[in-house]
Amino acid sequence: MSRMHVDQGTCLLCGVCLDSCPYDALAIKDEQLLFTEECRLCQACITACPQGAISLVQEIGAPQREEPAAGGGGxxxxxxxxxxxxxxxxxxxxxxxxxxxxxxxxxxxxxxxxxxxxxxxxxxxxxxxxxxxxxxxxxxxxxxxxxxxxxxxxxxxxxxxxxxxxxxxxxxxxxxxxxxxxxxxxxxxxxxxxxxxxxxxxxxxxxxxxxxxxxxxxxxxxxxxxxxxxxxxxxxxxxxxxxxxxxxxxxxxxxxxVSAVNVLETVRRTQTGSITEAEVIVAMGRGVASKQGLALVRQLARHLDGAVACSRPLVEQGLFTHMQQVGLSGRTVRPKLYIACGISGAVQHVAGMSGAETIVAINSDVNAPIFDVAHIAVVGDAYQVLPELLQLFDAKTTPADSLSEVDM
Ligand SMILES: Cc1cc2nc3c(=O)[nH]c(=O)nc-3n(C[C@H](O)[C@H](O)[C@H](O)COP(=O)(O)OP(=O)(O)OC[C@H]3O[C@@H](n4cnc5c(N)ncnc54)[C@H](O)[C@@H]3O)c2cc1C
The missing domain is CATH 3.40.50.620 (HUPs)
Structure with missing residues (x-):
């Protein structure tokens, strides 16, 4: 265990360390400099002491772990x-x-x-x-x-x-x-x-x-x-x-x-399209990274009242922001329904979506790892599967997205 040590012979009781301590953990009593229980071992006093009278000592052989106080812990x-x-x-x-x-x-x-x-x-x-x-x-x-x-x-x-x-x-x-x-x-x-x-x-x-x-x-x-x-x-x-x-x-x-930071104004970020709160997510991977793919994915998300998300390569290509990336270095999501379109299922992606209640994966490669976590596996070309899926929805609800509105 570490503790602070004062070389009382060297200490001049000048009081510089008392002023330097952010926790008021030092006191002079009976002409001796003492540390109180408030000390957090921050070592500010060591730096401040002009005499070099204070040091941090490690008690060799003693366990470093501090036992919780009796009746405390939790x-x-x-x-x-x-x-x-x-x-x-x-x-x-x-x-x-x-x-x-x-x-x-x-x-x-x-x-x-x-x-x-x-x-x-x-x-x-x-x-x-x-x-x-x-x-x-x-x-x-x-x-x-x-x-x-x-x-x-x-x-x-x-x-x-x-x-x-x-x-x-x-x-x-x-x-x-x-x-x-x-x-x-x-x-x-x-x-x-x-x-x-x-x-x-x-x-x-x-x-x-x-x-x-x-x-x-x-x-x-x-x-x-x-x-x-x-x-x-x-x-x-x-x-x-x-x-x-x-x-x-x-x-x-x-x-x-006291803080060095002054908060002048806080501006609420709009929650629209937030993937972490969405109950339905249609996620797009490199397999459908095209104007047509994006239009199909957006249309499906709109039908399902869901959010559009993506795998990392699409963020790297500048097609989406990092806020829409699912995975290890993106967001973790737990929607009721996660539809992965043209996503291979790399571990880094799966780390962010495996908690979804139902996972539907559409992939043309029957051996794609995404099928290991999918509850429903659709093996096929997403450019054929998605339009067929969209046809199942009421044609009246939303007119098909115009491909020209997608800027890629
Ligand atoms: C430190 C680190 C952190 C990372 N973090 C993340 C992260 O947070 N999120 C993330 O997603 N990735 C992350 N990655 C990247 C990750 O390893 C993968 O490279 C990435 O997830 C692959 O994205 P993808 O599945 O879209 O592309 P690909 O791996 O290229 O897969 C494309 C898939 O589409 C299928 N496909 C192709 N054409 C069609 C079609 N017409 N119809 C249907 N399917 C088709 C293919 O069979 C393939 O399975 C990270 C990597 C590292 C090293």
Missing amino acids: VLVFVEQRHSRLQPVSFEMIGKGLELAQALRQPLACVLIGRQMRDQADELLWYGVDRVYCYDHPALKDYRVEPYTAAVCAVAAMMRPEIILVGATAVGRSLAPRVATRLRTGLTADCTSLHIDEQGQLVQTRPAFGGNVMASILTPHHRPQMATVRYKVMAAAQRQDRRRGEVINCKLADADL
């Missing part, structure tokens, strides 16, 4: 809000958090940060959460990494969780590494599966080497074990008929509310 979920609305990814984290907490026989807590969050904090208690740590302050309205990191770390210091889960969203991907660094622990990003092994450790599974292998990662020597998890990968927690648990209102010190 699983902590960072609940994301945007414009004061709880984000669906957080309910997926809570669903998984409940399962992990039950396996560990420990409580499940959430940390919720924002402005006027009281109702949302109460709402979380309907999902089986034992405690909600709620930071409610005008300065926390919008996500800013410094105060949010301070809040999550403060909760971690209070409850000493075994596990912290964060959604692998833009916010989560910014927040989690900072928290992990501050807590001096590891972080597994973009997990697709989490479970507790026989030793009570969190097994964090994620695709590695371009999705060719699934890596199972452990954090044996440090706590908490931290993971970010992709949206639409875990099953969301269900609202229960009984409310339980408690909300704990927390406050950050004024110094912790």
